[in-house]
Amino acid sequence: MTDASEQTANQMWGGRFASGPDAIMEAINASIGFDRRLARQDIEGSRAHAAMLAATGILSDSDVAAIREGLLTVLSEIEAGSFEFSTALEDIHMNVEARLKALIGEPAGRLHTARSRNDQVATDFRLWVREQCDAAVSGLQALQRALLAQAAAGADWVMPGFTHLQTAQPVTWGHHMMAYVEMLGRDAGRFADARARMNECPLGAAALAGTSFPIDRHMTAAALGFDRPMANSLDAVSDRDFALEFLAAASICAMHLSRLAEELVIWSSAQFRFVVLSDRFSTGSSIMPQKKNPDAAELIRAKIGRVVGANVALLTVMKGLPLAYSKDMQEDKEQVFDAADTLMLALAAMTGMVSDMNANRPALEAAAASGFSTATDLADWLVRALGLPFREAHHVTGSLVAMAEAHGCDLPDLSLEQMQSVHAGITAEVFGVLGVYNSVSSRTSFGGTAPDQVRARIADWADRLA
Numbered sequence: 001m002t003d004a005s006e007q008t009a010n011q012m013w014g015g016r017f018a019s020g021p022d023a024i025m026e027a028i029n030a031s032i033g034f035d036r037r038l039a040r041q042d043i044e045g046s047r048a049h050a051a052m053l054a055a056t057g058i059l060s061d062s063d064v065a066a067i068r069e070g071l072l073t074v075l076s077e078i079e080a081g082s083f084e085f086s087t088a089l090e091d092i093h094m095n096v097e098a099r100l101k102a103l104i105g106e107p108a109g110r111l112h113t114a115r116s117r118n119d120q121v122a123t124d125f126r127l128w129v130r131e132q133c134d135a136a137v138s139g140l141q142a143l144q145r146a147l148l149a150q151a152a153a154g155a156d157w158v159m160p161g162f163t164h165l166q167t168a169q170p171v172t173w174g175h176h177m178m179a180y181v182e183m184l185g186r187d188a189g190r191f192a193d194a195r196a197r198m199n200e201c202p203l204g205a206a207a208l209a210g211t212s213f214p215i216d217r218h219m220t221a222a223a224l225g226f227d228r229p230m231a232n233s234l235d236a237v238s239d240r241d242f243a244l245e246f247l248a249a250a251s252i253c254a255m256h257l258s259r260l261a262e263e264l265v266i267w268s269s270a271q272f273r274f275v276v277l278s279d280r281f282s283t284g285s286s287i288m289p290q291k292k293n294p295d296a297a298e299l300i301r302a303k304i305g306r307v308v309g310a311n312v313a314l315l316t317v318m319k320g321l322p323l324a325y326s327k328d329m330q331e332d333k334e335q336v337f338d339a340a341d342t343l344m345l346a347l348a349a350m351t352g353m354v355s356d357m358n359a360n361r362p363a364l365e366a367a368a369a370s371g372f373s374t375a376t377d378l379a380d381w382l383v384r385a386l387g388l389p390f391r392e393a394h395h396v397t398g399s400l401v402a403m404a405e406a407h408g409c410d411l412p413d414l415s416l417e418q419m420q421s422v423h424a425g426i427t428a429e430v431f432g433v434l435g436v437y438n439s440v441s442s443r444t445s446f447g448g449t450a451p452d453q454v455r456a457r458i459a460d461w462a463d464r465l466a
Contacts, residue, residue: 122202139347151177156451190249198242201226205236208324278356310335
């Protein structure tokens with residue numbers, strides 16, 4: 001370490017230390033390599049703090065005017081890319097303060113009155129995560145609109161519904177798309193709930209015990225768009241629940257994206273041909289010229305590992321920390337930054353894929369009619385028309401499925417005589433319920449797959465997202 005950097009570090013830490021850290025300590029201690037992303041939030045918080053110090057008479061108006069203008073200059077340098085970050089100054093807070101001192105001199109040293117880096121970083125980080133909650137909601141709504149467009153286009157198209165990835169009952173394409181709209185709506189709700197809960201301001205908690213200066217924490221909270229100041233100074237500097245809640249919401253959201261990505265991978269295969277993904281979100285093979293690989297979907301499917309990993313990492317960092325602040329908490333940001341970046345990229349890619357993809361209606365319809373998908377409709381008809389107990393109707397239907405399998409045909413292809421050989425009460429009316437369009441049209445219960453129900457849900461969500 002040079003004499004100049006030792007002097008800088010000594011000034012930062014005060015008179016307690018006779019010499020600066022060695023290179024290894026500097027490398028493990030510094031966070032400027034990643035917390036520079038908090039520059040705008042740091043300066044926003046410092047400007048609010050300075051304004052409060054002037055309003056309460058703790059600092060002079062002239063000092064605060066110089067501080068606030070100087071901070072804008074620092075911000076403009078950072079945004080222009082001309083700011084020189086120093087590892088010796090450890091973090092974004094000290095980098096900003098050092099540059100401010102170079103610009104305005106002695107008043108810069110008064111900015112840190114009645115605060116600590118502990119409440120400063122808690123405020124900066126909370127502001128940043130709050131913005132990411134808003135960004136996630138915006139990204140989710142864009143994807144929901146893309147899914148709504150797909151649902152509206154195919155509200156009455158039939159396709160197989162699956163359980164265990166086996167054909168279960170016919171559903172509509174619109175109904176399947178709307179299932180993801182509902183999932184993503186819950187995701188948006190989780191981010192909104194987390195945002196509301198985190199909207200309390202740590203600034204003014206100082207190191208851990210508050211301050212003896214007559215500060216106005218409600219003023220700084222309001223200036224930064226918080227609902228209120230945090231009510232306990234120990235909790236204010238040691239809490240990272242807001243980051244954990246964001247990561248938990250992001251993990252569930254990434255899981256939903258992974259499920260949809262998995263379906264797109266399956267559906268775009270030659271064996272299914274349910275959808276065609278655009279060239280913009282596909283790649284080719286270096287050796288097999290016929291290949292069109294759904295790489296964007298596969299990568300989205302993999303991204304959940306990074307997001308869930310970030311959640312587990314931060315939980316692990318926080319699980320054994322006594323109150324209040326420990327240096328361990330410096331390890332709170334990189335995983336949150338990475339998870340937020342990963343989630344936003346996955347949302348954007350999925351929105352692009354869904355917007356561009358073309359559903360193959362003939363393939364969907366052909367698949368919907370196969371695999372005995374109307375067997376439940378047959379059982380329901382036996383209950384309604386013949387008054388059979390459902391368990392007996394289930395047994396009769398199973399026998400008819402076995403008969404159709406033995407003849408290499410589907411249920412509608414059996415003759416009335418063949419069906420009556422299993423149960424004499426069956427009439428020709430039964431063929432009216434065995435068509436897939438009749439099947440989906442009959443599912444009129446609220447939230448069912450009938451086209452009218454699907455269109456009602458589309459209209460409801462279109463209003464919500466307007």
